[in-house]
Amino acid sequence: MGELLKRIEGNTYYIEGPVNTGVYVYGNNRCMVVDTGSSEDWGRKIYKALEAEGLRLNLIINTHSHADHFGGNNLLVKRTGAEVAATAIEAAIISSPYLEPFYLYSAHPPKFLQNKFLMGKESPVDRIIAPGKLELEGAEVDIVDLKGHSPGQIGVGTPDGVLMTGDACFSAQIAQKYKLLYFTNIGDTLDTLKNIKETDYSYYLPCHGDLETDIRAVVDVNLNAINEVMGIIRWELLRPMTREELGSAVSERLDIQLNRTQYYLNQSCLAAYLSYMTDLGMVKGRIEGRRMVWEAV
Ligand SMILES: [Zn+2]
Incomplete structure (x- = not known):
């Protein structure tokens, strides 16, 4: 060929x-x-x-x-x-x-x-x-x-x-650098990443990144990034805040630069984390002074 x-x-x-x-x-x-x-x-x-x-x-x-x-x-x-x-x-x-x-x-x-x-x-x-x-x-x-x-x-x-x-999953390099990776459903992502680790294909071809023979290490870097983001969200939400404020706090912690497209991708991704963590009882959202505020439980 x-x-x-x-x-x-x-x-x-x-x-x-x-x-x-x-x-x-x-x-x-x-x-x-x-x-x-x-x-x-x-x-x-x-x-x-x-x-x-x-x-x-x-x-x-x-x-x-x-x-x-x-x-x-x-x-x-x-x-x-x-x-x-x-x-x-x-x-x-x-x-x-x-x-x-x-x-x-x-x-x-x-x-x-x-x-x-x-x-x-x-x-x-x-x-x-x-x-x-x-x-x-x-x-x-x-x-x-x-x-x-x-x-x-x-x-x-x-x-x-x-x-x-x-x-x-994203390459180890991307996952380590950005941490806030674009996932729209955190529970499904965690299941998918665990399922991939249990497969035994000889090669894995991601759309972004290199052909891999063993994807488990790459998956682990993605899983670590998700856990780290959840930790940051819980920590930040010890003080109640809106999703807008949370986005700003998380971007600052992870040193993420934003343009308007990235802003909406990040807000979507944070919404996925808040949804997952709410259903697990880790955080909750309520209306306060006509604002939706989120806080750690
Ligand atoms: Zn995509």
Whole structure:
């Protein structure tokens, strides 16, 4: 295979990029890809890599609906007629990308949030898939439940012992640096991270980061970051404060610089922590003086 397609094992390859694209070849030079990068340009790059090897693209699987994971869909669909598959909730956003800035802002978002990081170009989704076995013509892959970073996120396991993990966990370097990693459901994320540690694939391909043979150390760094953030939130909430004030306090503690896009991502992520910690009885929210304040229990 050429230089763009890197072989991982057997019929499983990837195209390296800011968002890695997984490739699985089956049958008579057919293939499927997992995630298509952030833009039409990435779609073109993927198309060229497959074309150079005489591969016919039949299926695109999107692990989840963040804009940097389905940007190449339209170009690939137009040129190859491939089908697009995603889980139900992610398919809703991939086909109506306005929903992403809408949920982050919780109403019609101002134009500065309708940007290329938060809102991709809409793509058709032809097949709704769910965790379990997925039949390809003459082959089969595992669709693995990896929800947490996004509510319907999945990974794809190939018969060559490779698990493509989407954004289920971040590289050790990113996790150590930022700590406040983007997860929208902390309970599901913890379950997903523990489940990943119990799998025994030979290779793990995250969308952001390097191919790993043992992902457990990386998962542990992610778990430590989550525990550290929970500790900071509990500590800060010894003094009752609003989510706005908590966001400011946590960003200061972790030395996080914010632009407006990052601010809304961070607020969303903090909302996920507050929801999880409230349901566990660690913190509580109440109305005080017409403000919603949060405090440690
Ligand atoms: Zn993502």
